[in-house]
Amino acid sequence: MGLMVWLWVVGLVVEMVRVCGAGLSCGLWGRSVSESLYKEGDVIIGGLFPVHFEAPEPEHDFIRLQKGAQCQDVDLRSYRWLKAMIFTVEEINRDPVLLPNFILGYFIADTCLAEGTTLSAALALVTGQEEKVSGEECSGAPMVPVIIGDARSSASMVVADTLGVFDIPMVSYFASCACLSDSRRFHTFLRTVPSDAFQAKAMARLLHLLHWTWVGVVAGDDDYGKSGVQLLLKELEGTGICVDYLEFIPKSHSQSRIRQIVERIQISTARVVVTFAIGPDIEILFKEVKVQNVTNRQWIATEAWSTSTQFFDLATIPLLRGTIGFALRLAAIQGLDAFLAQLSPLKQPNEPFVKDVWEEIFGCSMAQDWKPSSDKPRCTGLENVEKHGRIYTDVSQLRVTYNVYKAVYAIANAIHNMMACQPGKGPFEHGECPDVTRIKPRELLQYLNAVNFTTPVGERVYFEDNREPSASYDIMNWHVDESGTVNFVHVGQFDVAKGAGQELNINLERVVWGGGWDDQVPASVCSVSCLPGTRKAVQKGKPVCCFDCLPCAAGEISNVTDSTECIRCPERFWSNPERTKCIPKVVEFLSLQDTMGVVLTVLSVTGATLTTTVLAAFFHHRDTPLVRANNSELSFLLLASLTLCFLCALVFIGRPVPWNCMLRHTLFGVSFVICIACVLSKTVVVLVAFRATLPGSNLMQYFGPIQQRAGIFFCTLVQVVICLLWLLLAPPLPTESAGGEFGARVILQCTVGSVVGFVLVLGYIGLLAVVCFLLAFLARKLPDNFNEAKFITFSMLIFCAVWIAFVPAYVSSPGKYTVAVEIFAILASSYGLLLCIFTPKCYIILLRPEKNTKKNMMAK
Numbered sequence: 001m002g003l004m005v006w007l008w009v010v011g012l013v014v015e016m017v018r019v020c021g022a023g024l025s026c027g028l029w030g031r032s033v034s035e036s037l038y039k040e041g042d043v044i045i046g047g048l049f050p051v052h053f054e055a056p057e058p059e060h061d062f063i064r065l066q067k068g069a070q071c072q073d074v075d076l077r078s079y080r081w082l083k084a085m086i087f088t089v090e091e092i093n094r095d096p097v098l099l100p101n102f103i104l105g106y107f108i109a110d111t112c113l114a115e116g117t118t119l120s121a122a123l124a125l126v127t128g129q130e131e132k133v134s135g136e137e138c139s140g141a142p143m144v145p146v147i148i149g150d151a152r153s154s155a156s157m158v159v160a161d162t163l164g165v166f167d168i169p170m171v172s173y174f175a176s177c178a179c180l181s182d183s184r185r186f187h188t189f190l191r192t193v194p195s196d197a198f199q200a201k202a203m204a205r206l207l208h209l210l211h212w213t214w215v216g217v218v219a220g221d222d223d224y225g226k227s228g229v230q231l232l233l234k235e236l237e238g239t240g241i242c243v244d245y246l247e248f249i250p251k252s253h254s255q256s257r258i259r260q261i262v263e264r265i266q267i268s269t270a271r272v273v274v275t276f277a278i279g280p281d282i283e284i285l286f287k288e289v290k291v292q293n294v295t296n297r298q299w300i301a302t303e304a305w306s307t308s309t310q311f312f313d314l315a316t317i318p319l320l321r322g323t324i325g326f327a328l329r330l331a332a333i334q335g336l337d338a339f340l341a342q343l344s345p346l347k348q349p350n351e352p353f354v355k356d357v358w359e360e361i362f363g364c365s366m367a368q369d370w371k372p373s374s375d376k377p378r379c380t381g382l383e384n385v386e387k388h389g390r391i392y393t394d395v396s397q398l399r400v401t402y403n404v405y406k407a408v409y410a411i412a413n414a415i416h417n418m419m420a421c422q423p424g425k426g427p428f429e430h431g432e433c434p435d436v437t438r439i440k441p442r443e444l445l446q447y448l449n450a451v452n453f454t455t456p457v458g459e460r461v462y463f464e465d466n467r468e469p470s471a472s473y474d475i476m477n478w479h480v481d482e483s484g485t486v487n488f489v490h491v492g493q494f495d496v497a498k499g500a501g502q503e504l505n506i507n508l509e510r511v512v513w514g515g516g517w518d519d520q521v522p523a524s525v526c527s528v529s530c531l532p533g534t535r536k537a538v539q540k541g542k543p544v545c546c547f548d549c550l551p552c553a554a555g556e557i558s559n560v561t562d563s564t565e566c567i568r569c570p571e572r573f574w575s576n577p578e579r580t581k582c583i584p585k586v587v588e589f590l591s592l593q594d595t596m597g598v599v600l601t602v603l604s605v606t607g608a609t610l611t612t613t614v615l616a617a618f619f620h621h622r623d624t625p626l627v628r629a630n631n632s633e634l635s636f637l638l639l640a641s642l643t644l645c646f647l648c649a650l651v652f653i654g655r656p657v658p659w660n661c662m663l664r665h666t667l668f669g670v671s672f673v674i675c676i677a678c679v680l681s682k683t684v685v686v687l688v689a690f691r692a693t694l695p696g697s698n699l700m701q702y703f704g705p706i707q708q709r710a711g712i713f714f715c716t717l718v719q720v721v722i723c724l725l726w727l728l729l730a731p732p733l734p735t736e737s738a739g740g741e742f743g744a745r746v747i748l749q750c751t752v753g754s755v756v757g758f759v760l761v762l763g764y765i766g767l768l769a770v771v772c773f774l775l776a777f778l779a780r781k782l783p784d785n786f787n788e789a790k791f792i793t794f795s796m797l798i799f800c801a802v803w804i805a806f807v808p809a810y811v812s813s814p815g816k817y818t819v820a821v822e823i824f825a826i827l828a829s830s831y832g833l834l835l836c837i838f839t840p841k842c843y844i845i846l847l848r849p850e851k852n853t854k855k856n857m858m859a860k
Contacts, residue, residue, distance in 0.1 A: 041105020048149025055114035153177030198471035200231035220277035228276035242545035283311035301325030322514025607646035661750035726757030798832035
């Protein structure tokens with residue numbers, strides 16, 4: 001309502017109170033512009049019904065009375081509500097138990113579905129239709145002490161605000177806005193329809209049940225729509241359901257604005273559209289929906305239009321196939337259908353509305369100046385209203401009509417309780433009872449709040465603390481056949497009385513879905529659900545329902561759909577490739593189960609076997625010139641140490657434990673030092689032997705067998721001391737480390753303990769090898785037949801090359817390959833010594849024995 005209308009209302013009320021309070025004749029400035037029905041009775045019940053839904057334009061200058069303005073466009077459904085009130089009043093008047101010897105009357109006005117005409121009609125009910133009222137009448141009780149209405153929440157707020165000053169109660173049958181639950185502001189307002197707060201809760205539960213997380217909302221630009229949307233948004237908080245768009249249908253029904261709203265619905269990815277609007281607003285919306293051919297939407301209807309087709313034509317109804325709506329409780333009122341069928345313009349020529357209703361039902365004209373050239377045929381008044389009454393005579397969906405029925409019975413029971421009051425036991429001061437001959441609105445309001453009765457239908461009716469009934473909704477589904485006929489199929493119910501979590505019950509097998517899905521629940525999501533193994537990442541600048549699905553990082557999992565975060569696996573566990581569960585980490589070490597471990601084991605055993613075979617051959621031919629000339633004792637010791645070198649590689653294979661970690665490098669270090677010391681001793685002996693053949697040379701006395709053994713022992717002792725200090729101060733021990741991609745495996749290996757000890761062991765071996773290589777290089781040109789210096793040179797060259805390459809390979813190799821590199825270096829250097837030094841000798845001993853003679857050895 002505009003500012004000028006409010007100023008007019010305030011001025012009207014103030015003037016009425018001022019003049020009446022003075023005891024003078026009071027005037028109501030202007031009459032109601034709407035038509036009305038009146039019946040005399042002991043108590044007159046007021047009624048407000050939007051029989052027409054297009055009010056005349058008001059005089060915006062407010063300087064003259066508005067004369068002759070008429071409302072347009074009949075609402076057959078609302079007229080049925082009006083007739084239901086009359087039917088109920090007459091039924092009560094016939095009841096010998098309820099209100100005996102008491103006649104109820106009624107004063108019913110048309111509100112034309114506009115706030116201004118509704119307030120004007122309400123004031124007319126209270127003060128009467130006469131422009132002048134005597135002072136006595138003005139100062140007494142109002143003509144109507146209670147009003148049933150209005151249908152609209154916005155109009156009910158206006159009337160309740162205005163008449164609340166005079167404590168005149170209102171019982172609404174269809175105003176469901178939760179804002180009317182404000183008991184401080186609307187203390188005289190009651191209703192037989194549940195608050196929209198429960199309908200919003202029911203909608204939120206339905207959206208959540210069907211996994212519709214991405215929806216659009218369209219509402220009327222009035223208190224009903226705005227309040228309903230606010231309640232719905234509040235219910236959706238924390239549920240994971242997001243609203244893509246929120247559009248309000250303007251009351252001016254601007255075509256350009258309606259077009260924009262439908263275009264927004266069309267381009268949205270939200271397949272579900274929730275509506276919070278009255279029928280006329282929905283009618284305008286769907287006309288444009290038909291023009292733009294929006295067919296792939298699932299519509300959710302409120303009780304305002306969920307069981308009514310009067311706002312849709314045959315071209316629009318197919319678009320509503322599958323609509324799911326919340327409807328008020330259904331009831332059957334005995335005798336109402338016959339009462340409605342009594343409508344006749346011939347029998348009721350002077351009754352308001354009958355002419356307009358008849359023309360609307362049959363599409364004909366009853367105008368006095370009707371001409372054959374008119375667009376509509378002439379009404380005869382004999383048409384069969386019972387057979388062709390359309391929405392007016394349809395009693396299959398008595399929902400709002402039943403609320404009118406309950407409202408009248410609530411007032412009747414309140415008056416009955418007032419009449420039954422016993423003096424001295426009344427609810428007022430000193431136990432006084434009310435005066436039923438002149439009922440005061442304030443007293444009637446008190447009794448209305450306390451009513452508790454059962455209707456003829458069998459329902460118990462009472463008003464709770466908030467002056468509202470308990471909430472219960474039927475869930476209806478629109479089934480549309482090929483001819484365009486709509487069947488409202490009951491598919492579920494929402495009943496607050498069933499308790500938290502049990503309110504909603506819906507049979508999905510009976511539902512026909514909208515938008516062309518038919519047999520399967522349509523999907524309405526901004527983003528497809530994230531599968532297990534992924535997590536949701538909200539898209540920047542968009543609601544939480546719009547997200548990307550990112551795979552969990554290595555070592556993390558998600559085992560539910562739409563997980564918001566991934567869970568880190570416990571220690572010693574890792575995520576599977578799908579990132580859906582934690583599995584034990586693979587424990588990795590060089591073992592005999594690995595192909596690499598098997599190969600290295602075979603090479604180690606083969607090397608030890610060859611060395612032992614050579615040792616056996618040398619021992620068997622120990623008396624031959626070749627063996628004796630090559631210092632058999634050093635050769636035997638060298639072969640024995642080489643065998644130990646080959647076998648020490650086996651200690652590196654298998655699960656690391658403290659004993660083998662400490663044995664690995666010490667055994668390797670000592671055995672290799674013995675080998676190199678033997679080779680070094682052989683090289684020195686060769687050099688000294690040839691130097692001793694020169695005249696005056698006496699060097700051989702310093703390099704006899706004892707000195708050779710002492711030299712080998714001393715070289716070995718140094719390595720032993722280094723190893724002992726290493727083991728005592730910081731020994732190698734088993735350790736675990738993460739390996740593989742992002743730490744997917746547990747690598748078991750031996751730490752070196754002291755890096756200094758490890759370097760000293762390898763460095764000492766390298767020092768002896770370099771010295772041996774240099775000496776052998778110097779002796780390479782000694783006589784061929786008695787010269788193994790060149791073979792020692794080759795073997796030391798291979799040995800040094802292997803261990804120089806070992807250092808970077810060892811540092812860069814991961815996990816078990818570190819151990820494999822070290823084993824390979826041990827085997828390669830061992831094979832180098834064995835093959836380079838002993839292959840030529842074995843060739844002569846085994847294959848060319850004729851050369852194994854002293855003569856051949858002593859040749860040039």
